[in-house]
Amino acid sequence: MAMSHSFIPLVFFILLLIQAIAGIDLNWYDAHATFYGGPSGAGTMxxxxxxxxxxxxxxxxxxxxxxxxxxNNGATCGACFQLFCVNDPQWCIKGAKPITVTATNFCPPNSAQPGACNPPLKHFDLSYKMFTSIAYEKGGIIPVKYRRVSCVKQGGVRFEINGNPNFLFVLVFNVANAGDVSRVSVKGSKTGWIPMKRNFGQKWNTGVNLVGQALSFQVTTSDGKTLEFYSVSPNNWQFGQTYQSQGNF
Structure with missing residues (x-):
C-alpha cells in the first residue's frame, strides 16, 4: 500500500518536534580544534x-x-558537544568515533596575531586526551564537524556554596540535558525567590544574607526549561560544601 503524501510531512514534523524537545540538533557544523595541556590533563583544570x-x-x-x-561570555559553560575530525587523512585517526566533551573553559583571542580562537572563528581547544582520540598529536590544528548534544549526568544538580554571609557565591554544575544554565534564583526558608547574578561562567552570586536558612534553588537552562529544587541544603549549611538536588533536567 502506498504511503500518502500527507503522512510524510507529518512524520517529519513529529521527528523535528521530538528533537526540539530533547534539545538535539542533528545538523553538523564546521569548526577547527587544537589541544592544550598534556596527557595528565592538569593544564585543563x-x-x-x-x-x-x-x-x-x-x-x-x-x-x-x-x-x-x-x-557566549560564559553562558555556554556546561554545554555538551560532539566532534569528529574531517577531511584530513594525514592527521585524522581513521575509524575514530566522535567524542563528546563539556565546555569548561575559554580560549581567548589574540589580537596581536591571527589565531584559531579569534572572532568570528568557531574553535574547540580540547584536552590532550580528547584531541588524540580523534587526531594525531602532530596534527596541531584540525578541521572538525560539531553539534550540540544532550548532556548525560548521574545524580542531581549540584550546588557548591562559597563566599561569606554577605556574598553568597554558588557554582551550579552536573546539569543534565541542555547543560548550560541561563538563570538562577535562590530562596531561603524565610524568604521568597531572590534572583542571582552571573559572576562568571556558572558561578552565581547574591548579596542577601541567607545564613541559617535552608536553601532552595530555581534553575533555568538555555533551552528554557525551569526547575525548582526545594531544601537542597539544610539550615546549618556551611561555606565550602556541595549540596545535591533530588532531581535533574
Missing amino acids: QGACGYGDLYKQGYGLANTALSTALF
Missing part, C-alpha cells in the same frame, strides 16, 4: 567556567575550551 577540579566535579578530561564565537 580550573578555567573560566569556574568548575575548578574537573575530576572532582565529574567532568574529567572530556572537556574543551571554546572560542569567543561559542563561549
Whole structure:
C-alpha cells in the first residue's frame, strides 16, 4: 500500500518536534580544534567556567575550551558537544568515533596575531586526551564537524556554596540535558525567590544574607526549561560544601 503524501510531512514534523524537545540538533557544523595541556590533563583544570577540579566535579578530561564565537561570555559553560575530525587523512585517526566533551573553559583571542580562537572563528581547544582520540598529536590544528548534544549526568544538580554571609557565591554544575544554565534564583526558608547574578561562567552570586536558612534553588537552562529544587541544603549549611538536588533536567 502506498504511503500518502500527507503522512510524510507529518512524520517529519513529529521527528523535528521530538528533537526540539530533547534539545538535539542533528545538523553538523564546521569548526577547527587544537589541544592544550598534556596527557595528565592538569593544564585543563580550573578555567573560566569556574568548575575548578574537573575530576572532582565529574567532568574529567572530556572537556574543551571554546572560542569567543561559542563561549557566549560564559553562558555556554556546561554545554555538551560532539566532534569528529574531517577531511584530513594525514592527521585524522581513521575509524575514530566522535567524542563528546563539556565546555569548561575559554580560549581567548589574540589580537596581536591571527589565531584559531579569534572572532568570528568557531574553535574547540580540547584536552590532550580528547584531541588524540580523534587526531594525531602532530596534527596541531584540525578541521572538525560539531553539534550540540544532550548532556548525560548521574545524580542531581549540584550546588557548591562559597563566599561569606554577605556574598553568597554558588557554582551550579552536573546539569543534565541542555547543560548550560541561563538563570538562577535562590530562596531561603524565610524568604521568597531572590534572583542571582552571573559572576562568571556558572558561578552565581547574591548579596542577601541567607545564613541559617535552608536553601532552595530555581534553575533555568538555555533551552528554557525551569526547575525548582526545594531544601537542597539544610539550615546549618556551611561555606565550602556541595549540596545535591533530588532531581535533574
